[in-house]
Amino acid sequence: MAEPPIIELRGITKTFGEGAAAFQALKGVDLTVERGDFLAVMGPSGSGKSTTMNILGCLDQPSGGVFRFLGHEVQSLSKDQRSLLRRRYLGFVFQGFNLLSRTTAAENVELPLVYRGMGRAERHAAALKALDRVGLLPWANHTPAELSGGQQQRVAIARALVTDPEVLLADEPTGNLDSERSVEIMKFMAELNDQGITVLMVTHEPDMADYAKTVVHFKDGLVERIEQSERLALKQGASA
């Protein structure tokens, strides 16, 4: 029996504002994400990709439709229940890194564990392990201001990884990085995906989308088309 999909969106709509000023950002999105997939979401600005990501990240609620995440009907959950879903299953990587300034890399990585009620020593050990995974162990006691952009994004990835999430959500993770650092980060994300983490990424750079397995194109609040990326095609070609 096939495993049920990790994420299922059925007829998702999202309307901002009311009355005459109402704007429908999503007009009925259907999307299924299988466990272990690496999804790149692309589309022009205003196409609804960010709104979709916010809903997938349980940060925002859809106006209509069904959003199943690991068997939970997210659209009917309360704010706190959604917080708990994020805490347990999701890791976030943002375009602007969003690290706490004046807080060391290790402490930033520890942050999600704080809300899991983990003890101090245990937390610190886990943070160092996650930093080691992204190759930043020697920078554990540096603050974001002392790190390069690429390093900061790797700290952010370590923060997302430290809880062993089911799904990693990345919103333009390379948007603030030069091409060399971008490739570095993307390779790392692909590696994580190979280790079994489902990755959802928003990007507008086709080069970055090439690292994904599946590319979803958005247009005018709808999924325009879904295609397999070249990488996956290459991989499948190699294994065939």
Add this chain to the structure above:
Amino acid sequence: MFGTSLMLAFREIRRHLMRSFLTTLGIIIGVSAVITMVTLGRGVTADIEEQISSLGSNMFFVFPIQGERGQFRPFDERDVDAVREQIAGVKSVAGQVDQNVTAIYNGQDWKTKVEGVSRAFMDARGIKLDQGRLFTDEEESAGANVCIIGPTVVEEMFGAADSPLGERMRLDNVSCQVIGVFASRGNVGGNGDDDNSVFMPLTNVQRRFTGNDNIGYMAVSYDAGYDNKAMIDALVDLLRERRVLLDGQANDFDIVDTAEINETVSNTVGTMTVMVAAIAAISLVVGGVGIMNIMLVSVTERTREIGIRLAIGALASEVRLQFLTEAVVLCCFGGLVGIVLGFVLSASLSAALGFPFVFDPFINVLSFVISALIGIVFGYFPARRASQLDPIEALRHE
């Protein structure tokens, strides 16, 4: 979770030490002002109570005042006897008369006053001997030339070196032998030095100084088991009768009850203390508003941090707790500094003003609890605002 909030609060406060200090200044000033005012009030009350108790407790002072037609009729020994015999509950009655004199000893002179008193008077007023002995019955009835001198007189005329006992000194033209020194009785009422005085048997002072058998006032000590109000009524009736005052004529004497003075003064000081402390407490409220203001600024400044925390799964209640804890920790910190400052201020002010320092643990604990409560009350609104931020909006905040 609470431990973590506490740790975060300390870290945040440490990061903005100057701002935290300035923020809590209102609380610090409020707490220290309340504590200083209440402690000083307690000190003043204790001081006054001590002075009043030096008057003697459970006592009436009865003295003549000007009557309606301007007449001034002093009491004499017969009034004293009448009070002693006719008023129930009286333990002892003693008359006193005094006159200013110049004391002369060993070629030096000193302005003082001679007081005609008796053992009963000293007993009633609670005056103790420091050295020597009291008057004997014979000395009191015969009006012997013996005297008991006050500490000021000893200091001014005899110095610290030699005992004045047995020495002869002159008061105006009357020579007397020092048989005792009375212990300092403190200053009552503040006019003049009560220790600058020479006691002689009452009859002697009447005969040799005032030249009549008038007495200045009566000191009546009474049994505490009797109702002082009823005794005053009886005393008034007796004295009006003896002084032949008609109905409708005002009393030409006055009765002062030490118990009543005590009560009145304590009440007055108590009321004043509460009033001043209440005014000081207003600054506590102002301090609370200051805390709220800075916490609101802090929430705005840290919007993105709040967004990150919410995104990685913090519950609204956890964010609220974090900010509430920060406000409470700030206020408690202010409260503690205020208590220390209040202690230093009240101790040094008490010393400077000459009041006893009465440490009141209750007001210290109360001030601390109130500052923590202020943290909760004024920290709640900013904390709630932080917890209700939309994570998406908060993450976009620059």
